[in-house]
Ligand SMILES: Nc1ncnc2c1ncn2[C@@H]1O[C@H](COP(=O)(O)OP(=O)(O)OP(=O)(O)O)[C@@H](O)[C@H]1O
């Protein structure tokens with residue numbers, strides 16, 4: 001186990017720069033998720049940590065040792081690939097024991113480690129099979145087994161769940177998290193799925209176009225997004241955001257007044273953000289016209305129009321509103337977010 | 348609708364094979380053949396040619412394919428140059444090699460003499476050296492093709508397998524042993540067998556270079572038939588083809604078995 005630190009890490013492919021100076025400290029035993037839209041550079045950053053890509057600039061250290069010039073095989077890391085990358089000509093047992101075999105460990109030790117990992121991952125019945133004889137979920141587990149038999153300093157995951165169906169994905173999410181709580185190995189986990197990030201991470205680094213937009217605990221990012229990008233990226237359904245102007249403690253937007261608290265000066269142009277669950281239908285407030293009602297049982301999602309802008313509302317319980325009906329929305333001022341219209345930075 | 352296939356089969360396979368066998372039907376042909384001292388030497392040469400040339404060629408192809416899979420611009424260019432021997436027509440190039448190897452005025456011995464002030468070897472007038480040079484020409488000519496095949500085989504291996512093995516701690520040799528070789532082994536063995544079949548029929552490398560000489564000591568089964576035809580012994584020539592069948596048929600059999608097993 002060990003901490004990982006990125007210092008001003010830069011990556012260029014030919015003439016294109018894809019990472020613009022990433023700095024990030026991960027403490028021993030922490031589970032950090034790198035999340036961001038496709039192409040933002042999260043896999044590249046992970047692969048640089050794994051030693052699979054050259055480091056153009058800056059340094060990466062594992063356990064206090066700078067590893068820029070250390071081969072993958074000497075970094076003492078284990079990685080789970082999106083495609084699993086199981087060795088097709090080896091059985092599950094040999095796949096899992098491979099890294100130990102390469103380290104010339106005694107066969108008895110290898111057998112014992114593989115047996116333990118197989119037990120944790122419920123793979124015991126499949127040890128004699130080849131990867132092609134397994135389902136997607138089982139292969140995924142073998143890939144994890146291959147990582148955990150080694151007891152490495154750091155676990156790396158690159159979108160390990162994206163080839164699984166929705167149900168299995170949720171189950172494996174829980175399993176990986178339980179595994180981390182049991183092994184307490186430092187983990188860097190890459191995903192583009194913000195729900196995965198929110199549910200699994202100790203801390204999340206939200207990335208965009210080769211930069212870290214914000215680093216923090218999941219609920220910190222949710223409650224106090226540092227900028228518009230994070231505000232829009234984290235949370236599902238996404239935060240409602242629209243243009244407005246500050247006017248005596250509230251925001252004029254879409255032809256109505258939205259309550260907000262402090263920080264901005266009168267006349268300042270802002271982007272006003274409010275999460276769907278912080279807009280309750282009420283007897284009085286902002287008038288809106290219902291467009292779609294999506295009951296989900298415990299909650300109901302309503303898309304309504306304020307002026308011409310669609311606004312998403314998430315209310316607890318059920319609603320008997322129907323399309324075309326006029327309702328009133330009461331925004332909770334304490335949960336309103338204001339961002340500078342020009343820079344997108346939180347006010 | 349199978350009539351056209353049957354017709355093609357009759358015209359191009361059944362008729363020539365039957366006709367050949369019919370020409371080779373006299374038992375006397377075989378007695379004469381086995382009594383011919385050239386024949387025994389030819390069989391030995393053929394076996395040596397098959398075993399040495401094919402295996403050396405494949406070992407080289409395996410090695411070179413590992414080099415050419417690297418994704419660099421200059422390696423691409425080099426590979427284009429490397430393909431040339433295979434792409435050029437056989438007859439003029441092998442003749443030109445033959446001229447280069449001429450002991451008196453060939454370029455190789457001229458350079459040899461200039462560098463060492465000694466006469467170079469008598470490349471094609473020594474049976475061992477002659478057959479060796481024929482094998483070298485054969486390898487030189489066929490190597491690009493088989494290297495390409497093995498490159499294709501290597502390129503089909505997912506890159507993540509190499510990355511996973513790097514992370515798992517494998518050295519280059521271990522990556523070859525545990526990732527590359529298991530993935531291309533089947534291709535390598537099938538190609539070797541196919542190449543043996545083709546090599547058995549390789550007439551050019553030997554005939555154009557040594558003509559079977561000196562003293563008919565460098566013939567292989569593929570060239571022996573021509574020798575008899577030039578001596579007007581057509582049924583003798585056909586008999587050599589029949590004698591080659593014990594070499595070819597097991598190879599063809601293995602090949603077919605592999606192909607159907609891979610389905
Ligand atoms: N080998 C490469 N050569 C050139 N450009 C590359 C290479 N690998 C990645 N890139 C570029 O670097 C950028 C970041 O890629 P990366 O794979 O890290 O994105 P990602 O965040 O993992 O996206 P995704 O969610 O789609 O996997 C992309 O614009 C991509 O086109």
Ligand SMILES: [Mg+2]
Pocket residue numbers: 042043044
């Ligand atoms: Mg990626």
